[in-house]
Amino acid sequence: MPERKIRVLIAKPGLDGHDRGAKVIARALRDAGMEVIYTGLRQTPEMIASAAVQEDVDVIGLSILSGAHNTICPRLMELLRAKGMDDVTVVIGGIIPEADIAALKQAGIAEIFLPGTTTQAIVDFIRSRTAAPAQQG
Amino acid sequence: MSGKPRDNERSPSPPADGRTIGNRERTPKFTTVSGYPIRQLYTQADLAQWDAERDLGLPGELPYTRGIHPAMYRSRLWTMRQFAGFGTAEDTNARFRYLLSQGQTGLSVAFDLPTLMGYDSDDPLAEGEVGKCGVAISSLADMEALFDSIPLADVTTSMTINSPAAAIWAMYLAVAEKQGADWKALSGTLQNDILKEYIAQKEYIYPPEPSMRLVTDTIEFGAEHTPKFNPISISGYHIREAGSTAIQELAFTLRDGIEYVEKCLERGLEVAEFAPRLSFFFNAHNDFFEEIAKYRAARRIWQRVMRERFGAKNPRSWTLRFHTQTAGCSLTAQQPYNNVARTAVQALAAVLGGTQSLHTNSLDEAWALPTEAAATIALRTQQIIGYESGVTNTADSFGGSYFVETLTNEIERGAEEYIAKIDALGGMVAAIERGYPQREIADAAYRYQVEVDAKDKIVVGVNDYLTEEKPIEILQIDPSAAARQSERLRRLRAERSNSQVERSLEGLRKAAAHIPVAAGQANGNLMPYLYEAAKAYATLGEMCGALRQVFGAYEEVAIT
Numbered sequence: 001m002p003e004r005k006i007r008v009l010i011a012k013p014g015l016d017g018h019d020r021g022a023k024v025i026a027r028a029l030r031d032a033g034m035e036v037i038y039t040g041l042r043q044t045p046e047m048i049a050s051a052a053v054q055e056d057v058d059v060i061g062l063s064i065l066s067g068a069h070n071t072i073c074p075r076l077m078e079l080l081r082a083k084g085m086d087d088v089t090v091v092i093g094g095i096i097p098e099a100d101i102a103a104l105k106q107a108g109i110a111e112i113f114l115p116g117t118t119t120q121a122i123v124d125f126i127r128s129r130t131a132a133p134a135q136q137g
Numbered sequence: 138m139s140g141k142p143r144d145n146e147r148s149p150s151p152p153a154d155g156r157t158i159g160n161r162e163r164t165p166k167f168t169t170v171s172g173y174p175i176r177q178l179y180t181q182a183d184l185a186q187w188d189a190e191r192d193l194g195l196p197g198e199l200p201y202t203r204g205i206h207p208a209m210y211r212s213r214l215w216t217m218r219q220f221a222g223f224g225t226a227e228d229t230n231a232r233f234r235y236l237l238s239q240g241q242t243g244l245s246v247a248f249d250l251p252t253l254m255g256y257d258s259d260d261p262l263a264e265g266e267v268g269k270c271g272v273a274i275s276s277l278a279d280m281e282a283l284f285d286s287i288p289l290a291d292v293t294t295s296m297t298i299n300s301p302a303a304a305i306w307a308m309y310l311a312v313a314e315k316q317g318a319d320w321k322a323l324s325g326t327l328q329n330d331i332l333k334e335y336i337a338q339k340e341y342i343y344p345p346e347p348s349m350r351l352v353t354d355t356i357e358f359g360a361e362h363t364p365k366f367n368p369i370s371i372s373g374y375h376i377r378e379a380g381s382t383a384i385q386e387l388a389f390t391l392r393d394g395i396e397y398v399e400k401c402l403e404r405g406l407e408v409a410e411f412a413p414r415l416s417f418f419f420n421a422h423n424d425f426f427e428e429i430a431k432y433r434a435a436r437r438i439w440q441r442v443m444r445e446r447f448g449a450k451n452p453r454s455w456t457l458r459f460h461t462q463t464a465g466c467s468l469t470a471q472q473p474y475n476n477v478a479r480t481a482v483q484a485l486a487a488v489l490g491g492t493q494s495l496h497t498n499s500l501d502e503a504w505a506l507p508t509e510a511a512a513t514i515a516l517r518t519q520q521i522i523g524y525e526s527g528v529t530n531t532a533d534s535f536g537g538s539y540f541v542e543t544l545t546n547e548i549e550r551g552a553e554e555y556i557a558k559i560d561a562l563g564g565m566v567a568a569i570e571r572g573y574p575q576r577e578i579a580d581a582a583y584r585y586q587v588e589v590d591a592k593d594k595i596v597v598g599v600n601d602y603l604t605e606e607k608p609i610e611i612l613q614i615d616p617s618a619a620a621r622q623s624e625r626l627r628r629l630r631a632e633r634s635n636s637q638v639e640r641s642l643e644g645l646r647k648a649a650a651h652i653p654v655a656a657g658q659a660n661g662n663l664m665p666y667l668y669e670a671a672k673a674y675a676t677l678g679e680m681c682g683a684l685r686q687v688f689g690a691y692e693e694v695a696i697t
Contacts, residue, residue: 015266023582067265118600
């Protein structure tokens with residue numbers, strides 16, 4: 001049986017349209033052999049949580065540059081818990097002040113990737129978080 | 138410090154252009170930040186086909202390679218125009234007055250994301266975004282507060298707003314009227330470039346066709362009522378920030394310009410009525426010579442487009458005037474003080490390329506909107522270039538340089554090829570609908586990232602020369618901005634004449650549903666209707682909402 005690919009939802013929440021980072025990461029993860037679903041722009045936390053359930057993803061990658069992370073992230077985590085998606089790994093990339101990082105991790109965000117992160121570092125992190133869980137089916 | 142030694146350890150690159158390589162080279166290929174190959178040396182042989190009279194000319198003369206004014210910065214320096222906006226109108230008004238007091242010579246308004254998308258601050262979709270990336274402007278009341286004690290007749294104002302540009306401009310014109318300023322004397326720029334939103338920045342509301350109509354409406358209205366105001370700033374900046382190469386930035390921007398000219402001609406305007414007020418906006422990225430060559434090529438292509446493609450007879454229609462902003466995407470979160478050096482190099486390229494106005498980014502912008510202290514250093518950088526460096530003493534100091542002239546020729550040729558390709562696709566709107574420019578940019582952005590990840594391109598402090606560092610102090614946006622805005626909107630809706638607002642919105646909807654076919658046709662241009670609505674204190678969300686009802690909303694097919 002072929003090994004199940006790691007499934008990643010790349011999401012762009014909020015009103016911001018700067019999608020360079022989201023697209024570069026989507027392509028890099030795909031080149032690394034992952035299954036990537038890109039939501040497109042202007043997704044609410046509700047839309048992202050629904051897409052995560054529907055696509056049965058292992059990882060959600062949020063791209064946020066607008067400063068709205070403190071509003072968006074806690075709500076998304078709450079919705080994921082309500083949908084029984086506690087095991088999904090949620091990461092953020094974008095412009096996030098250092099002072100906000102602890103609270104985001106507290107809310108359940110697994111990692112925050114700041115500008116300058118290599119795509120390989122993100123690939124490695126996702127692989128380390130998703131190692132071996134997909135064998136039970 | 139980290140990193141491997143790179144000097145003199147690789148074999149020489151193969152001879153370029155049949156020339157012999159004199160010495161061993163430290164890397165197998167030398168390219169610009171865009172990935173464009175650069176040769177070891179440029180000589181007279183590179184300019185064999187080049188004719189100084191035809192291709193270079195003099196400053197202020199065709200083909201404008203050397204700049205659009207005969208004396209360039211000897212007659213007047215560029216406008217130092219720092220983009221600013223955060224929190225509420227009062228917060229930003231205070232920053233504007235500070236910047237003017239520090240010698241800034243023009244204003245530039247950054248709006249927050251809800252405003253850019255045509256939503257009021259109290260819209261549920263605005264939650265968490267009010268005042269974050271710019272100032273929140275939901276009605277004429279906010280616009281009045283934004284320009285409180287700033288006489289619009291005496292200051293030039295640039296407004297970075299696109300999909301809701303016509304509505305925001307209507308509010309600005311209403312403030313001017315209230316201040317007693319003559320519209321004919323108003324000077325400034327509305328960004329109003331919707332095509333690059335579909336291509337790159339993605340702050341669009343309506344589909345392309347009605348959006349282009351709104352742009353044409355503002356150009357037509359401006360030609361009649363505000364002869365000194367630039368109704369559009371055709372922008373490559375955001376295309377470059379999205380990851381394009383310099384050639385793509387140039388080509389897509391100029392092709393967008395061609396599309397706007399065509400729309401105005403279809404409307405029945407004469408070229409001479411509007412072309413002199415078309416303005417442009419380019420990025421200044423890290424690669425010094427590539428950027429200088431890009432600006433020179435831009436002017437040369439545009440005069441040819443205007444004269445040959447559109448038969449423009451007035452020299453004022455031939456000159457490409459442009460604003461420049463240093464590259465936000467080049468700023469690093471790591472070792473942020475290095476960004477002062479990057480910005481200085483980029484700003485110098487813009488000046489040596491002949492820019493008419495300039496924004497220099499602040500060192501802390503990979504973290505947040507700039508603090509006052511960081512914004513002051515950015516402004517001082519321009520003043521140092523303007524008053525200390527001596528580069529303003531003569532026009533186009535690189536004119537005749539083998540390298541710069543060759544690079545100008547090559548960038549011009551590369552851009553012309555893209556323009557021809559988009560022509561063949563049926564124009565820019567058709568190309569956008571096929572995802573063509575979006576895909577070209579995404580490919581370039583990915584190539585660059587791969588090069589940085591592989592350390593083929595060194596970014597100081599990011600993939601080499603790393604140090605341990607402490608966080609810097611960043612601007613905190615007052616979290617009460619959203620609540621203050623909601624309260625102001627609640628009061629506004631209670632105090633204004635809601636029947637008058639409803640009447641003005643109904644007029645707007647009716648006019649929008651009517652398709653204009655020729656200039657001067659009754660109910661054709663939407664600007665007078667937006668102006669009426671703005672004066673009645675209809676909110677931005679109400680005006681844009683009325684147009685959304687008629688025009689619908691645009692959804693892109695995402696390309697990854």
